[in-house]
Every structure is written in structure tokens, then in C-alpha cells.
Amino acid sequence: MEPQDKKLALRAINYGLYVLTATDGTDYGAGGVNWLTQASFEPPLIVAAVKADSGSAAIIAKTGSFAVNVLADDQLDIGKAFFRSTTVEGNTLNGQEFEPSPETGNPLLLATPYWFEARVTDTVARGDHTVFVAEVVGAGVRNPEAVPLLLRSTGMNYGG
């Protein structure tokens, strides 16, 4: 397998861009992620691959839950705020107002149009990202007109 072929072929997968958040009530983790997919209708499962050495992965391993905030196509700036380390000031996370999710208490960014929260059912810790399989236990829509951001359209990529 040629490394360049592998890179191009894996970068052909289409992704959105999401802010994945977690908290144990004391520490907060939040990061821009794109390795996310639904994985079952019944029960409603999702899979997220989270950098294994990240604060978010450590918190999720402890609490067994996380939230996903879906960015709209005009919210790349919000996403970029979560490519750096996590800072909490009052009710803001990296400068974005948030509230706790109803079922698991993970941070929901008030500005994003769609969100869901999930409880981990299975963990695969094999690579440099940890695969969390999780059941969706809460979801909400703040703006049903919003078109989700497509990672490819930003000129950035994460994969390969």
C-alpha cells in the first residue's frame, strides 16, 4: 500500500465538523472532531473516535458519556475555537456560551443548531484515537433550517 494512495483514499470519506464535549463536573473537555457516524437505528447508536491522549477521552472514560454539537455551514469560526486547549470562564467554553445537557450534563453550545448526547456502551482502544460506541439518550434542534458544515468545504481535512 502506497502511503500517498492511503492518504488520498481515506481523505475521500466525507465528514462534517462537530464540537464534542465532556465534563465530570470539575474538568471539561471540548474539541473539534469529524470522525463520527451513526451506527444503529435501534437502539440509536453513534460511534466517535476521540484522540486517545486528549482530556476529552479521559473524561469520557470516567463518566461514560459525551455530547456532540453540530456546526452549521457558517460556524467554522466556532469550530476553530475548539482546535485549541479547553478553557472554561463562567458559562463559556472557549468563548462559547453553554448549558448542561439534560440527561448526561455534558456541555451544549447554545450557538449550534443541532446537538445530541450519548452514553458509552462499548470502547475500542486500539489506535491513536479511542472508538466510543454510545447510545443517544438526548437530542435537540435549535435551528432546523441550518445546513451542517461539510469539512471538505473548509479546505481542511483530518484523515488519511
Add this chain to the structure above:
Amino acid sequence: MEPQDKKLALRAINYGLYVLTATDGTDYGAGGVNWLTQASFEPPLIVAAVKADSGSAAIIAKTGSFAVNVLADDQLDIGKAFFRSTTVEGNTLNGQEFEPSPETGNPLLLATPYWFEARVTDTVARGDHTVFVAEVVGAGVRNPEAVPLLLRSTGMNYGG
């Protein structure tokens, strides 16, 4: 959680459309899938969620490998050919010419611009789709100019 909120929020995830293929040398499985993501750089892992009662899932469980063919933005017609049951005639799969992948022998559609093949490392059989975590062992590019098909752009969706 309101079912309608869950549906809309989960459909906000962005996806491509892929033809996932598998064979044990006798039986063939091939289907249009979108629940796919990379899950690690090193080793290069992907995750695919495949309908648990499908022929493809049964073959993958047996062989421990599969291939993914990435559709280009003008190849929805090819994708649709794989929404029906699998038929092999000569060197065609649902009417599409194919060849065996170099490492695992799974079918590669000659018309698609990008492909990869992977060996299953972990399986999570919890929902109505089986989650296969798999290491990419082969990949290729036939047309590096091709833009991968975005499921949202087709007006179809599979999720929620």
C-alpha cells in the same frame, strides 16, 4: 428525547456514499453504505456499521475483511444499483465490473475513483447494524480529481 429531534439531529451528521463489498470466494455481498469513518491514523483504522442481518455482515464475520469503494459526485446511479440484492454475473457485480482487491480479495468496482480494503480487528454487535473496526491494509486511487459524493446532496438520507 423527542423522536423528531433525535431524527433531525442525527441526520445533521454529514456522510458520503460508498459501496461496501465482501466475498468469501463463493458468496458476494455488496451494498450502499454511509455509516463509515476513519478511527485512527496509526494503525490506520476505519469503522463501518453494516446492517446486522445483511449478507455482507455475514460474509465479513466469516472472512474478517471488506472493501470500500468511494463514489464520485456523478456516480449516484452506481450507488443506487447497490441498494438492491447482490447479483454476480461474470466479472460484474450488480452490473459493475470488478476485480479482487490485492490484499484481501474483496471486490473493487473499476468505475469508482477511490477504494480501500481492511481487516477487521474488533466487532461490536449491539444494535441493528454491526460495528466493524478494521485496519486498512490496501488502498488505491483511480481518479484523484474526482470529488466524493455527499449523501446530503442527493436528497436521500440514512440516519436519524
